Amino acid sequence: MRGSFFCLVKREFYTSKKGFITGSIGLAAAMVLFILILLSAYHGNIKQMFDYIVEPAQAASEMTEYLDEQIALTTETISIYYKVIALAVKYVPLLYAGFLASTVANTAIYDDKKLWVYFRRSTPVPPWKFSLANAVMYAIAAVFEIAVGVVYLAIISAVTGTEFLAQDIAVLLTFIAVGLLFAFIFQTLIKLLHSVDRAGIALVIAVFGTVVPYNIIHTIVDPEGAKQAADNGFDIQGTLDFLTNNLLPFLPLIIVAILSLIFISNYILLERREK
Amino acid sequence: MSDFENAIEIKGLTKKYDGFTLDNVSFCVPKGSIMGFIGQNGAGKTTTIKALLNVIKPDGGTIEMLGMDNSTHELEIKEHIAAVFDEIPFHDSFTADMLSVMFKGLYSTWDEKTYNNYLERFGLPRKKKLGKFSKGMKMKLQIATALSHGARLLIMDEATTGLDPVVRNEILDIFREYLQDDENSILMSSHITSDLEKIADCVTFIDRGKILLTGYKDDILDKHGVIKCTKNELAQIDSADIISARVNDFCAEVMVAEKDEAKKKYHGMTIDSTTLEEIMLFYVNRDKKEWS
Numbered sequence: 001m002r003g004s005f006f007c008l009v010k011r012e013f014y015t016s017k018k019g020f021i022t023g024s025i026g027l028a029a030a031m032v033l034f035i036l037i038l039l040s041a042y043h044g045n046i047k048q049m050f051d052y053i054v055e056p057a058q059a060a061s062e063m064t065e066y067l068d069e070q071i072a073l074t075t076e077t078i079s080i081y082y083k084v085i086a087l088a089v090k091y092v093p094l095l096y097a098g099f100l101a102s103t104v105a106n107t108a109i110y111d112d113k114k115l116w117v118y119f120r121r122s123t124p125v126p127p128w129k130f131s132l133a134n135a136v137m138y139a140i141a142a143v144f145e146i147a148v149g150v151v152y153l154a155i156i157s158a159v160t161g162t163e164f165l166a167q168d169i170a171v172l173l174t175f176i177a178v179g180l181l182f183a184f185i186f187q188t189l190i191k192l193l194h195s196v197d198r199a200g201i202a203l204v205i206a207v208f209g210t211v212v213p214y215n216i217i218h219t220i221v222d223p224e225g226a227k228q229a230a231d232n233g234f235d236i237q238g239t240l241d242f243l244t245n246n247l248l249p250f251l252p253l254i255i256v257a258i259l260s261l262i263f264i265s266n267y268i269l270l271e272r273r274e275k
Numbered sequence: 276m277s278d279f280e281n282a283i284e285i286k287g288l289t290k291k292y293d294g295f296t297l298d299n300v301s302f303c304v305p306k307g308s309i310m311g312f313i314g315q316n317g318a319g320k321t322t323t324i325k326a327l328l329n330v331i332k333p334d335g336g337t338i339e340m341l342g343m344d345n346s347t348h349e350l351e352i353k354e355h356i357a358a359v360f361d362e363i364p365f366h367d368s369f370t371a372d373m374l375s376v377m378f379k380g381l382y383s384t385w386d387e388k389t390y391n392n393y394l395e396r397f398g399l400p401r402k403k404k405l406g407k408f409s410k411g412m413k414m415k416l417q418i419a420t421a422l423s424h425g426a427r428l429l430i431m432d433e434a435t436t437g438l439d440p441v442v443r444n445e446i447l448d449i450f451r452e453y454l455q456d457d458e459n460s461i462l463m464s465s466h467i468t469s470d471l472e473k474i475a476d477c478v479t480f481i482d483r484g485k486i487l488l489t490g491y492k493d494d495i496l497d498k499h500g501v502i503k504c505t506k507n508e509l510a511q512i513d514s515a516d517i518i519s520a521r522v523n524d525f526c527a528e529v530m531v532a533e534k535d536e537a538k539k540k541y542h543g544m545t546i547d548s549t550t551l552e553e554i555m556l557f558y559v560n561r562d563k564k565e566w567s
Contacts (some may be wrong), residue, residue, distance in 0.1 A: 007380030014373055015366070115364035121328045122358035122430070123381045124350045133380075274331045 008129060012137035015110040019103030020141070024148075027096050031152050034089040038159050041085050050078050087236070090156055091171055097149050098175025101141035102183035107134060108190040120270075127270035135263035138180060142255060145176050170243040173251035180258045184265070191269045279342025282306045282428045282460035288326055288336035295484060297322050300336070302479045302489040304428075307457040309450065311471030311492065312464040313555055314481040320464040323481070324432050327462075328358060341427060354384065357421035361433035363413040367406030371399055374420060382424040393419035411442035418449060429453070431463040435470050443467075447474050468551035478551060480558060487558050492551070499554050500534030500546040503527075508544060516540070519560045522567055530557035 013020075040046040111117075120130070149172040157164045185206065189199035219226040229235075283304040290297040297319045304310040314320050325331045327338060329349055338345040340352045365374060371394055378385045394401060397415040405413060414434060421429055429450075435443045447470060453459050465471055471478060471492070479489040488495055502512065509520060509527040516537060518530040530549065531537040538546050560566040 003378075003380045003382050003385065005380065007376050007378075009380075011373075011377045011380060014369075014376070018368075110366040110368070113364060113366070115360045115362055116366075118325065118328060118330055118360065119358060119364035121330045122353060122356065124353040125381050126350060273329070274325065 003125065005129065005133065008125070008133035009136050009140075012104065012107050012133050013140075015107040016104045016137065016141075019106050020100065023096075023100045023103055027093060027100060027148065030096055031093045034093055035155060035159065037085065038089045038156065041082065041089075042159060046085075050081070086156075086160065086162075090153065090168060091175075093152060094149050094172050095175050097145045097152075098172070098177075098179035099182070100145050100148075101138055101176070101179050102186065104134070104137050104141055105183045105187040105190065107137070108187045109196055112190060112194055117274075128267050130270055131263050131266035134266050135259050138183065138262055139259055142176055142180060142259070145179070146172065149176075165244075166248060167240050167244040170248040170251065171240070173255065174243055174247065177251060177254050177258060180255060180262070184258060184262045187262070188265050188269070191266075279339075280306060281339070282308075282341060283310075283327065283462055284339040285323070285327075286337045288323065288338065289334045290322060290326060290331060291334050292322075295319070295322075297326070297333075297484045300481070300484070300486050302486055304460055304462050305477065306460055307454065308476040309454060309461040309463060309474055311468075311475035311478045311551070312462055312481065313466065313468060313471060313478060313551060314464075315466055315555070315559060318481045319484040320481060321432055322484075324358075324430060324462075324464060327430060354382065355426060356428040356430060357424065357426035359414075359417045359421050359429060359431045359434045361436045363405060363408075363417055365405060367404060369405050370402050371416060371419075372401045374416070378420055378424065384425045386423050386425065390419055390423035393423060411438055414438060414442065414446065418446060422449070422453060427458055427460065429459075429461045429463075431461065431465075433465055434463065435465060435467055443470060450474060466555075468555060472551050480555060482559055488554070495554065496549065496551070498532060498534055499549045500531055500537060501549050501553060501557075502529040502531060502537060502541060503545045503547060504529065504541075508541075512541060514564070517564065519557045519563060520565050521557070521560075522565050527565075530554070 037046070041050075111120075150169075153164060153168045153172070156162075182203070186199055186203050189202045189206075190196055193199050193202060215226075281303040283302075285303070286301050288297060288300040295317070300319070300323060302310075312320050312323070322331070326333050327340065327345065329345060341355055343352050345352055365377075369377075375385075375387055375390055378390070379387070393399075394416075397412075397419060399408075399412055399416055399419065405416070408416065417434075435446060438446070450461055450463075451474065454461065463471065463475065475492050477490060478492045478495055480487045499518075504512070504527055505525075506522065506527055509522065509529060512529055516531050516533070518532055520527050520529040522528075530553065531546070534546055534548075
């Protein structure tokens with residue numbers, strides 16, 4: 001008979017609690033702020049402003065103090081504005097939520113003490129159990145992120161009167177997968193480099209080390225495509241379509257795979273002995 | 276747990292590092308006793324303890340703890356041992372209450388009532404963060420956790436180092452109490468020999484990775500002696516009898532390993548009893564033979 005696994009998970013929660021609570025408060029504040037922006041766009045001042053603009057004559061007569069008559073906004077332009085607002089309001093808080101699980105990496109900071117390693121070795125808990133507790137904590141954080149994200153998307157749908165889209169779920173799960181991946185890399189780097197600062201720098205270098213060579217190779221291999229991408233900018237709709245149509249069915253599997261990766265890498269790092 | 280005679284039995288333990296070798300270390304900690312593990316910094320005490328805890332993989336030798344091989348029965352052994360270090364191994368943001376939750380996850384035998392009694396006895400706050408604890412409080416908390424899951428063997432690595440004499444004495448009292456149960460044993464590594472002189476039943480002295488002395492403390496103290504003599508008399512002492520000699524301008528102190536023999540051999544000279552600290556000093560300087 002061994003000690004309680006629940007208490008090991010609770011230890012993981014304790015070490016990530018501070019960052020998690022602070023992050024959750026920040027997330028809640030961001031969500032409220034973005035909902036207010038959305039309310040304003042649909043029912044408040046921003047809507048009023050756009051209503052005036054679609055009738056330029058009225059705007060010219062009533063709002064000359066506020067708007068330059070030279071601004072010729074059309075209904076089409078305003079609909080683009082609404083799309084941008086809707087996207088930002090929907091997805092920026094989801095992006096924030098996706099990175100909430102990274103606070104679990106704090107446990108690695110707490111455990112990065114030479115004597116903790118010795119102490120851990122003096123206990124009857126095998127390394128796989130510590131690793132599993134860590135992976136379970138990440139899974140709990142991911143479930144929390146999904147719950148918060150879904151509630152938020154439901155509120156947005158209610159405010160805008162639009163449907164809950166598969167695209168929204170795809171974006172939410174993508175952000176969670178990316179957040180978990182970053183947390184995994186960061187946590188592993190902390191354990192390998194024994195320093196949060198060094199791990200942070202290494203993470204930045206790893207990201208740039210991947211993105212910059214990719215762009216250079218892309219430019220060399222497909223100059224036309226690279227030029228076209230540079231001219232047209234980032235294809236948001238194309239990316240959203242790809243996430244929804246191609247990636248969505250695999251996203252839960254990808255998340256489970258990342259959690260498994262966290263468990264395995266943690267286990268390997270905990271199992272190794274001092275030379 | 277099978278019946279066993281020695282709480283720890285180390286045979287031929289070897290671990291090679293660049294510039295340091297733990298060389299064929301062998302000693303036993305009899306069940307129900309407290310073994311003082313003495314040596315200067317870097318002598319190999321912590322390396323031996325790391326091997327006991329399986330933090331490092333030895334290059335050779337065997338280790339048995341509580342009658343079981345420590346590599347094949349690792350987890351079973353660890354249910355019944357506790358390690359205490361010179362610094363608390365938990366993060367500063369933990370509280371005594373949170374430690375209790377964590378220890379419930381670590382040991383199936385965690386006894387919250389015993390832990391609470393120790394907290395009360397040591398006057399340790401439950402909600403205060405460890406970062407705000409004094410060194411003495413942190414040590415008491417470590418001991419409280421170590422004694423609250425029914426450990427049969429305590430492994431202490433420099434646990435009393437850096438503590439004031441009052442706290443050290445309090446801790447030694449706790450160990451005496453713990454040893455009231457004959458099934459309990461302690462391995463206490465330290466370079467503060469005065470503590471071990473007070474409490475240890477047995478002593479093992481390690482230097483530069485080699486065991487120089489091991490056995491019952493009283494036997495070691497009885498056997499060793501310091502001859503107080505002049506420099507001229509020093510020349511008359513057989514070099515084979517000398518561990519080493521502390522020499523100053525006026526006289527010499529010579530450590531001998533066979534006090535009774537020396538008394539017979541050098542009957543004109545004064546031979547005093549010695550302390551563990553002196554034994555450690557004279558043995559550390561054994562290569563120089565004469566030192567000041």
